Amino acid sequence: MTSTFMILVEIATFALVAFGASYAMRLLDEYLTLRRRLKNAPAADATSPVRPTSNSSLLKSETISNPFLNWVQSASSLNNVDDRSKLRRTLSQAGFDDPTAPVAYVILRFTLAIGLPLLVIVSQTLTPHPLTGFGLIMVTLMFCAVGLLAPNYFVEGRAKARRAQLENEFPDALDLMVVCVEAGLGIESAFVRVGEEVRVSHPRISEEFGRLAQELSAGRSRADALRALAERTNVDTIKSFVALLIQTDSLGAGIGQTLRTYSVEMREHRFLKAEEKAMRIPVLMTVPLVACILPVIIIALLLPAALDVMRVLGPALKGGH
Numbered sequence: 001m002t003s004t005f006m007i008l009v010e011i012a013t014f015a016l017v018a019f020g021a022s023y024a025m026r027l028l029d030e031y032l033t034l035r036r037r038l039k040n041a042p043a044a045d046a047t048s049p050v051r052p053t054s055n056s057s058l059l060k061s062e063t064i065s066n067p068f069l070n071w072v073q074s075a076s077s078l079n080n081v082d083d084r085s086k087l088r089r090t091l092s093q094a095g096f097d098d099p100t101a102p103v104a105y106v107i108l109r110f111t112l113a114i115g116l117p118l119l120v121i122v123s124q125t126l127t128p129h130p131l132t133g134f135g136l137i138m139v140t141l142m143f144c145a146v147g148l149l150a151p152n153y154f155v156e157g158r159a160k161a162r163r164a165q166l167e168n169e170f171p172d173a174l175d176l177m178v179v180c181v182e183a184g185l186g187i188e189s190a191f192v193r194v195g196e197e198v199r200v201s202h203p204r205i206s207e208e209f210g211r212l213a214q215e216l217s218a219g220r221s222r223a224d225a226l227r228a229l230a231e232r233t234n235v236d237t238i239k240s241f242v243a244l245l246i247q248t249d250s251l252g253a254g255i256g257q258t259l260r261t262y263s264v265e266m267r268e269h270r271f272l273k274a275e276e277k278a279m280r281i282p283v284l285m286t287v288p289l290v291a292c293i294l295p296v297i298i299i300a301l302l303l304p305a306a307l308d309v310m311r312v313l314g315p316a317l318k319g320g321h
Contacts, residue, residue: 012118016111069103076106093234094159095204105151112147119143159234162204166235169202171266173209174241178263181256187245188216208233222249237266 078084084102091101098104117140124130173194180190195209208229215225223246230242241262248258 016115069100072103072107078102078106089231090155090159092232093162094155095162096155097232105155109148109151112150113144114147116143116147117141163233163235165204166208166233167237169198169205170235170237170241171263171270173198173202173205174259174263174266178256178259181259187222187255188213191216222246237269 073079073084078087087102087105091097091105096105120140120143121136124136130136176194176197177190180193181187185193191209191213195206195213199206211232212225212229215228216222220228226242226245230239233239244258244262245255248255
């Protein structure tokens, strides 16, 4: 019975490794092909948006061509459009924009929820004193819960960190955009130029601006592309920026003055936020001061007196002189 179970585990492990290797090779081949095309593509003029060719679209398709991934999508909760859209939005905020990201997320959760308990069971069969009964059940259920919850916490943590990075990078990009617009560039060309300029120092906001410029070049309306940017980033400052641009565009007001006013407000907001963090330092230092330093000071001050009291009162209490 044990040998048959081990054979089944080895077969399942081989199948998972083979599937993972083939999937990784396909992603690597697509990445290398994309880099080769981008390297061979002619450089775009910064004063005009990039125009799409007739053979390719700059907008990402949300369809999945892999039969296995389609089957997973239809057999899981992703078959519901609302759940799939919500999960895709969450993964996009964490930086996973590939159309297959929701399906890969579900496969990862299922694999961890099944694989971790199987590893526990296999490890217990190889130990001289394995767990049995209620202890084995509790450990198995604990690892199953870890497999289900760990991907969710990872995605949420990554999305939170990415939002913080975007919020820190956006004011600098906004200042450059003000300079570009006041120099005579249009708003679409300003997104392209700013994305190119901050690619090294601010890679996340550069990626978002580049994708926004591509969507505008592909024919998407400015309002829809800006709303998609706000939805992908989920940052309050960028949402306010998007609402400001849409409102300015609908009223026909000057974008340059609007961007300069909002840039000044962003600098003040950054200064107030830094000042707020600085004001929190004394409060945060109170905890280690009370927990670590204050007891040491009290002991150093009271210990000599306590020793003198014990030296004097100890013999007296015992009847000595």
